[in-house]
Amino acid sequence: MAVYTHVTAEEIAAFMATYDAGEVISFKGIAEGVENSNYLVQTDRESYILTLYEKRVNPDDLPYFLGLMDHLVHKGCHTAPPVRDRDGVILKSLCGRPAALISFLPGLSITRPQPDHCHQLGKEMAKMHAAAADFDLARKNALSLGGWQTLVRACQGRADEVADGLGALLLDEMAFLESHWPQNLPTGIIHADLFPDNVFFIAGRLSGLIDYYFACNDILAYDIAICLNAWCFEPDGAFNITKARRLVQGYSRVRPLSGDETAALSILCRGAALRFLLSRLYDWLNRVAGALVVVKDPGEYIDKLKFHRAVKSPSEYGLDL
Amino acid sequence: MAVYTHVTAEEIAAFMATYDAGEVISFKGIAEGVENSNYLVQTDRESYILTLYEKRVNPDDLPYFLGLMDHLVHKGCHTAPPVRDRDGVILKSLCGRPAALISFLPGLSITRPQPDHCHQLGKEMAKMHAAAADFDLARKNALSLGGWQTLVRACQGRADEVADGLGALLLDEMAFLESHWPQNLPTGIIHADLFPDNVFFIAGRLSGLIDYYFACNDILAYDIAICLNAWCFEPDGAFNITKARRLVQGYSRVRPLSGDETAALSILCRGAALRFLLSRLYDWLNRVAGALVVVKDPGEYIDKLKFHRAVKSPSEYGLDL
Numbered sequence: 001m002a003v004y005t006h007v008t009a010e011e012i013a014a015f016m017a018t019y020d021a022g023e024v025i026s027f028k029g030i031a032e033g034v035e036n037s038n039y040l041v042q043t044d045r046e047s048y049i050l051t052l053y054e055k056r057v058n059p060d061d062l063p064y065f066l067g068l069m070d071h072l073v074h075k076g077c078h079t080a081p082p083v084r085d086r087d088g089v090i091l092k093s094l095c096g097r098p099a100a101l102i103s104f105l106p107g108l109s110i111t112r113p114q115p116d117h118c119h120q121l122g123k124e125m126a127k128m129h130a131a132a133a134d135f136d137l138a139r140k141n142a143l144s145l146g147g148w149q150t151l152v153r154a155c156q157g158r159a160d161e162v163a164d165g166l167g168a169l170l171l172d173e174m175a176f177l178e179s180h181w182p183q184n185l186p187t188g189i190i191h192a193d194l195f196p197d198n199v200f201f202i203a204g205r206l207s208g209l210i211d212y213y214f215a216c217n218d219i220l221a222y223d224i225a226i227c228l229n230a231w232c233f234e235p236d237g238a239f240n241i242t243k244a245r246r247l248v249q250g251y252s253r254v255r256p257l258s259g260d261e262t263a264a265l266s267i268l269c270r271g272a273a274l275r276f277l278l279s280r281l282y283d284w285l286n287r288v289a290g291a292l293v294v295v296k297d298p299g300e301y302i303d304k305l306k307f308h309r310a311v312k313s314p315s316e317y318g319l320d321l
Numbered sequence: 322m323a324v325y326t327h328v329t330a331e332e333i334a335a336f337m338a339t340y341d342a343g344e345v346i347s348f349k350g351i352a353e354g355v356e357n358s359n360y361l362v363q364t365d366r367e368s369y370i371l372t373l374y375e376k377r378v379n380p381d382d383l384p385y386f387l388g389l390m391d392h393l394v395h396k397g398c399h400t401a402p403p404v405r406d407r408d409g410v411i412l413k414s415l416c417g418r419p420a421a422l423i424s425f426l427p428g429l430s431i432t433r434p435q436p437d438h439c440h441q442l443g444k445e446m447a448k449m450h451a452a453a454a455d456f457d458l459a460r461k462n463a464l465s466l467g468g469w470q471t472l473v474r475a476c477q478g479r480a481d482e483v484a485d486g487l488g489a490l491l492l493d494e495m496a497f498l499e500s501h502w503p504q505n506l507p508t509g510i511i512h513a514d515l516f517p518d519n520v521f522f523i524a525g526r527l528s529g530l531i532d533y534y535f536a537c538n539d540i541l542a543y544d545i546a547i548c549l550n551a552w553c554f555e556p557d558g559a560f561n562i563t564k565a566r567r568l569v570q571g572y573s574r575v576r577p578l579s580g581d582e583t584a585a586l587s588i589l590c591r592g593a594a595l596r597f598l599l600s601r602l603y604d605w606l607n608r609v610a611g612a613l614v615v616v617k618d619p620g621e622y623i624d625k626l627k628f629h630r631a632v633k634s635p636s637e638y639g640l641d642l
Contacts, residue, residue: 003352008431008432008433009429009430009431009432009522010431010432010433012429013429023523023524024429025427025428025429025523026425026427026428026429027429028351028352028353028361029351029352029353030349030350030351030352031324031349031350031351031352032349032350040349040361042368042427047363104347106346106347106363107346107347108330108333108334108345108346108347108348109330110329110330110331111329111330111331112329112331201330202344202346203344
């Protein structure tokens with residue numbers, strides 16, 4: 001929720017002069033993005049988002065993220081196009097940070113998704129999975145089984161400070177996932193962070209997916225599991241099977257799910273819930289007084305994890321096997 | 322440097338529907354403004370700034386601030402026009418806060434003003450002083466002599482934590498200003514916070530003055546003194562008399578300064594330096610761990626105050642009596 005690196009008007013003007021993008025008439029720091037500094041830059045022609053990548057992003061991953069966005073745009077996916085400078089370069093440097101200029105993608109994030117939003121999300125996610133199939137770089141998911149083990153070890157001893165019995169729950173869930181995590185499901189490039197803030201709509205129509213900075217190669221249906229957690233629980237904690245069914249139906253219309261994938265959704269949802277529970281728990285236990293970042297409540301994902309642990313059949317997600 | 326009140330997409334859509342302003346296609350929280358929450362709202366027609374007034378603004382002052390902005394726009398001054406809803410109302414409410422929609426003013430704040438920028442600023446400030454003369458509301462400057470006395474009392478005991486001898490300097494300066502503050506200079510409406518962040522330029526031309534939330538009725542030349550402090554010192558602390566001369570010349574071209582006003586500039590600059598020294602010192606001594614606000618260094622204004630205390634003649638500001 002902050003701008004970490006302050007860019008002056010003089011610096012932005014010099015930076016923008018390396019693009020064929022018009023004259024800057026406004027630029028404003030945006031109070032969004034937990035990881036990076038973002039500016040909205042308006043020229044006399046167009047609007048852009050300028051992102052300065054801060055320390056939580058590994059610069060070695062940027063060619064993958066930006067190349068993927070560029071690839072997806074050229075395949076007709078709805079996302080924000082990275083802009084090339086006069087020399088054809090996307091990944092640049094500004095104020096000592098890696099930086100990239102991205103075309104502005106109009107749209108609003110919704111806070112109360114309806115079933116039709118979920119359906120559109122499913123379709124667009126499947127389109128993106130299909131379009132990314134021939135992208136030629138790969139990136140391991142740092143927040144899959146191995147990463148969870150590291151976080152469990154880092155958090156488990158103090159987990160009960162957040163909720164009684166959480167330490168034991170983490171160990172139990174980790175052991176279960178290690179022995180049951182699916183090994184033979186279709187893999188490919190996933191977004192891995194398709195929360196409602198990263199999906200834009202205009203007048204009810206999906207206008208694009210943004211923020212590919214967790215994208216990685218992993219089980220495709222795991223991306224669906226992340227979305228079931230992020231989109232299909234009501235504020236009171238109830239799971240909305242209508243939203244879940246519509247999301248998966250939208251997805252399947254573009255890339256039909258196999259029986260194995262449907263059957264694995266419960267365990268994939270458990271993994272997705274554990275992943276966000278662990279990262280939030282880690283941030284919570286290691287939060288710094290005075291930091292500008294708003295730390296998210298890990299409790300929400302404890303409840304989601306417990307929901308999926310009790311699921312016995314895909315019908316509880318509104319799905320048929 | 323933050324958004325304090327979070328507005329959802331649904332809330333913004335409902336709010337914007339009360340205006341004849343088009344359909345919202347984007348809205349983003351802006352990491353600017355120490356006092357209020359600001360969003361950049363884009364519709365299919367135009368861009369706007371939506372401001373939610375937070376607790377440091379007295380709601381009773383808002384009709385003065387917004388009415389003044391509206392008045393100045395109609396007088397041809399360069400500022401951001403407040404927008405009326407379908408019922409003609411400017412001051413509204415959103416998420417339990419007073420709120421107003423302001424047309425987006427293109428432009429960039431410069432960080433290294435040149436003499437010509439200072440000249441344009443002087444001219445626009447004088448135009449604004451003249452245009453505000455027939456505005457029919459008045460507002461006392463809460464941060465004039467009486468306000469400084471309150472802040473001196475609140476800070477003086479701990480002032481030496483910031484700089485050796487600062488407590489004694491504050492008492493000495495306050496006593497001097499109480500007995501020497503000018504009583505018969507022309508008064509009117511002043512902006513009172515014309516720092517470089519509140520002045521926009523496009524391609525070297527001044528495009529507007531923003532942020533009228535400290536505007537008040539006070540000595541007109543005191544507004545010049547605030548600008549001499551904010552625009553005419555170099556980063557190394559040196560006073561740039563070329564910038565000062567050009568600023569005052571620009572002002573005088575629209576509203577000539579009297580000999581009394583010129584002669585009083587040194588004491589007005591001392592008052593202006595003390596005012597920002599005190600508010601920064603207060604914020605510094607009372608800063609809260611974890612607060613999102615960046616506290617400005619009071620030291621800069623100690624040095625500025627000391628500079629003006631040593632001034633013997635307006636010629637040291639590059640001016641002739």
